Amino acid sequence: MKVNITKIVITGGPCAGKSTAMSWVQRSFAQMGYKVLFVPETATELITGGVAPWTCGSNVEYQKCQLRLQMEKERIFEQAALTMDTDKVLIVCDRGALDNKAYMTELEFSQVLSYLGTNEIELRDNYDAVFHLVTAAKGARDFYTTANNSARTETADEAAALDDKLISAWTGHPHLRVVDNSFDFETKMKQLIAEISSFLGEPEPLEIERKYLIEYPDISWLESLPNCRRVEIIQTYLRSENDDEVRVRQRGYEGNYIYFLTTKRTVSDLKRVEIEKRLSEREYLDLLMNADTTKRQIRKDRYCLTYENRYFEIDVYPFWKDKAIAEIELNDEAAEITFPKEINVIKEVTNDKSYRNSSLAELQP
Numbered sequence: 001m002k003v004n005i006t007k008i009v010i011t012g013g014p015c016a017g018k019s020t021a022m023s024w025v026q027r028s029f030a031q032m033g034y035k036v037l038f039v040p041e042t043a044t045e046l047i048t049g050g051v052a053p054w055t056c057g058s059n060v061e062y063q064k065c066q067l068r069l070q071m072e073k074e075r076i077f078e079q080a081a082l083t084m085d086t087d088k089v090l091i092v093c094d095r096g097a098l099d100n101k102a103y104m105t106e107l108e109f110s111q112v113l114s115y116l117g118t119n120e121i122e123l124r125d126n127y128d129a130v131f132h133l134v135t136a137a138k139g140a141r142d143f144y145t146t147a148n149n150s151a152r153t154e155t156a157d158e159a160a161a162l163d164d165k166l167i168s169a170w171t172g173h174p175h176l177r178v179v180d181n182s183f184d185f186e187t188k189m190k191q192l193i194a195e196i197s198s199f200l201g202e203p204e205p206l207e208i209e210r211k212y213l214i215e216y217p218d219i220s221w222l223e224s225l226p227n228c229r230r231v232e233i234i235q236t237y238l239r240s241e242n243d244d245e246v247r248v249r250q251r252g253y254e255g256n257y258i259y260f261l262t263t264k265r266t267v268s269d270l271k272r273v274e275i276e277k278r279l280s281e282r283e284y285l286d287l288l289m290n291a292d293t294t295k296r297q298i299r300k301d302r303y304c305l306t307y308e309n310r311y312f313e314i315d316v317y318p319f320w321k322d323k324a325i326a327e328i329e330l331n332d333e334a335a336e337i338t339f340p341k342e343i344n345v346i347k348e349v350t351n352d353k354s355y356r357n358s359s360l361a362e363l364q365p
């Protein structure tokens with residue numbers, strides 16, 4: 001039996017509800033037929049065991065220990081999952097590798113990456129999806145407490161600032177979702193389960209996406225934001241036996257890339273079934289040999305922006321100097337969307353097939 005393993009991160013600021021969320025995830029996805037495995041939070045394990053930034057020689061030395069242990073634990077869980085007599089395994093990481101970045105300066109983070117012989121793209125995108133629970137210090141301040149975690153020491157203001165840093169650290173991931181405190185706590189948990197279910201494709205892998213044509217954005221403004229990351233994308237369409245849209249994508253930054261194979265089938269104007277698979281570089285290069293020669297390769301800079309707990313993807317193409325595309329994925333077709341005032345929307349083009357990447361790739365006669 002081939003085991004289908006999905007690895008996700010549940011993260012968030014202090015007192016966000018992660019511990020309770022784990023119980024909800026276990027109950028909900030076990031009922032859907034998943035074997036659910038939990039990778040415990042590494043920082044809490046180390047700090048309660050006496051290994052902390054203030055007991056090690058320096059914060060860098062502590063972060064080297066924490067990140068190395070985090071990576072090794074995940075490898076062990078993945079190795080174990082491959083041996084299990086089940087077809088669906090969900091590995092849930094109580095915080096992931098990029099959480100560490102929020103506790104370091106850029107120099108310290110660079111030193112830790114060098115020590116581990118890895119890069120930020122590989123660490124961040126090693127997870128299939130990331131779900132951030134917003135701290136109670138933002139929107140539910142009366143419920144903020146440090147009493148339920150001996151490793152937690154932050155004040156409410158510090159917790160809110162840390163929450164922002166954590167969202168910033170994960171911004172740029174292909175599948176980041178932010179679950180805030182707009183409703184009561186039980187509804188927050190239900191929203192998390194809905195987001196994970198939508199990503200896993202339960203009951204089917206639907207992608208609900210809205211797309212907007214916008215004026216060419218202020219690139220210097222985007223690149224100045226702590227909650228925005230630029231990602232370089234090269235997208236190649238492959239020949240398909242039916243009406244499915246099949247593509248391979250190279251995604252990364254400054255020479256560090258990961259690769260995906262995506263198949264899409266249209267259900268309605270807003271909904272499409274989407275199946276995505278991570279590829280090795282060798283697999284990616286082999287699939288390029290099946291490129292659809294009637295379409296050009298699409299190259300673009302994608303600016304991933306978190307704003308008011310929504311995750312925007314702004315695509316800037318080299319062949320447009322006056323406009324760009326902004327996309328947002330949702331789990332509710334009726335969800336309200338608010339853009340930053342710096343983004344000038346020309347019109348919504350969700351239902352306009354001419355603005356799809358597959359159409360933009362068409363070679364003009």
